[in-house]
Amino acid sequence: MTTNSLDTGPSNRLAAGPLGRGITWLIGPRGLRDSxxxxxxxxGKVAVVTGASYGLGEATARMLADAGATVVLGARSIDQLEVVVAEIKQAGGSAVAIPLDLASEDSIESFAEQILTQFGRVDYLVHNAxxxxxxxxxxxxxxPKDLNASTAANYIGPMRLTLALLPSMRERGSGHIVNVSTVGVLFPVAPKWGFYLSSKAAFDIWMRAVGMEAxxxxxxxxxxxxxxxxxxxxAPSGWxxxxxxxxxxxxxxxIARAIVKKPRTLTPAYGRPSAVLAxxxxxxxxxxxxxxxxxxxDTRASLAGVAKGAGDVA
Ligand SMILES: NC(=O)c1ccc[n+]([C@@H]2O[C@H](COP(=O)([O-])OP(=O)(O)OC[C@H]3O[C@@H](n4cnc5c(N)ncnc54)[C@H](OP(=O)(O)O)[C@@H]3O)[C@@H](O)[C@H]2O)c1
Known part of the structure; x- marks a missing residue:
């Protein structure tokens, strides 16, 4: 098994070229590259990253371990997590893989319990899955899995995990939570995106309300x-x-900027104007x-995905 998820790039020459890079830089948000x-x-701190087997979660886990944090990587693909952890350790970092299925109450409970038993604290919780x-x-x-999988991963599961880890963070009087939401929740509502956007929006609102209290x-x-x-x-969405x-x-x-500077929000430049227009x-x-x-x-990809029983299709 390889960790090639980080190699995924824009398929289009315009997006990959200097114009695409320049536009991305202009619209932001910009990352913090000050290692x-x-x-x-x-x-020396403890960082928990959900969905750390692929994509942004994997990249975040590697970056935080490189910077000296002890990173707890959670996701369902335990073999893939072990590969990432082994590579982090080989590079001199400190990390541990713990299975996490946000659709299972028992799995979340056991994940949180293992973290608190092993480390006694959580300094950063990155809700990325x-x-x-x-x-x-x-x-x-x-x-039914369309409803169950999206609400579990995007809303109910992260709520349960927060409920399990937040008390210890509040007791210690410190900690930072990063919620990876989507700019789509600031856009006008769009057909076909109901499950994804409603579950991301619901967790965004819940987390912000909790954040105000914490x-x-x-x-x-x-x-x-x-x-x-x-x-x-x-990747399946060519557009x-x-x-x-x-x-x-x-x-x-x-995510590094979020952890170091702790702003309340980070959004591309078009996010807020879109919300106002919406x-x-x-x-x-x-x-x-x-x-x-x-x-x-429906796109041919959606129909083929349903026929094949695939989970998410764009
Ligand atoms: N890609 C985009 O264009 C985009 C845009 C806006 C926002 N986002 C958000 O960015 C975050 C990271 O996404 P990504 O693009 O890096 O996607 P990705 O490569 O598909 O990674 C998603 C991660 O979530 C984990 N996951 C999914 N269901 C889970 C469950 N039930 N329990 C535990 N872990 C679960 C997956 O691990 P396992 O399958 O191993 O469990 C995987 O590690 C997501 O919250 C996504 O909504 C992405």
Whole structure:
């Protein structure tokens, strides 16, 4: 098994070229590439990264371990986690792989218990694991896993994990939580994205409400409204790979900014204006999107994915 998820890049020459890179840099958010500052912040601390088997989670785990943190990597693909942990250790870092299935209450409980028994503390909790789904609702009528997998990975599971780890962070009076959300929750609502966007939006709201309460006890929160990232998640969507966006490594530097500077939010420049327009123009935008959906229908990829029983298809 290889860790090639970090090699996923834009498929399109425009996105990969200087223009695409320049646009990505301009719209941000920009990462923190000051390794000394990151080292001063995280050295000797304990960082928990969910969804660390691939993509942004893997990149974040490697970066934090490089900077001196002891990193707990959680995900379902334990073999893949072990490969990443072995490579981190080989490079002189400190890391441990613990299986985590956000769809299982027992798995979350055991994950949190093992962390607190082994390390006694959590300094950084990066809620990165996520499950994307873009599919017409009629294709999900007979697929309960569409509902279960997305709500578990994006909403219920991260809530349970927060409930398990937050008390110890508040008791110690310190800690920082990073929630990797999506800029899509700031956009106008779009057909086919119901499960993914509603579960990401629900956790965003829950986490921000909790963050307001926990801040008084020294536990801070950054919500990263991520734009396009070239990972396993976006790979099936040709149109995402063709847009300006971040590689997993570059997005990892944005998590570094979140951990060092602890801003309340990190969002691409178009995120806030989109949210304002979405609120102001809700009716015309929804009418337009509905008409477009009826005209375009389902992509061949969605239909093939449902036929094959694949989980997420764009
Ligand atoms: N890629 C984008 O364009 C994009 C844009 C905006 C926001 N995001 C967000 O960025 C985050 C990282 O995504 P990515 O692009 O790096 O995707 P990715 O490469 O597909 O990684 C997703 C990670 O989540 C883990 N995961 C999924 N379901 C899980 C479950 N039930 N329990 C535990 N772990 C689970 C996966 O591990 P296992 O399969 O091994 O469990 C994997 O490590 C996600 O929250 C995503 O919503 C991505």
């Amino acid at each position: 000394q500052r990151l080292h001063r912040e995280v050295d 996520g499950k994307s789904l873009r599919r017409s609702i009629h294709l999900s009528y007979d697929r 801040r008084a006890d020294g536990v801070t929160l950054t919500t990263f409204y991520a734009g396009a990232m070239f990972t396993r998640m976006s 995402i790979s063709a847009m300006p966006g971040h590689s997993a490594r570059e997005a990892g530097y944005i 609120a102001l123009l809700q009716n015309p935008l929804e009418i337009g999107a509905g008409l477009l959906y009826r005209r375009l229908g």
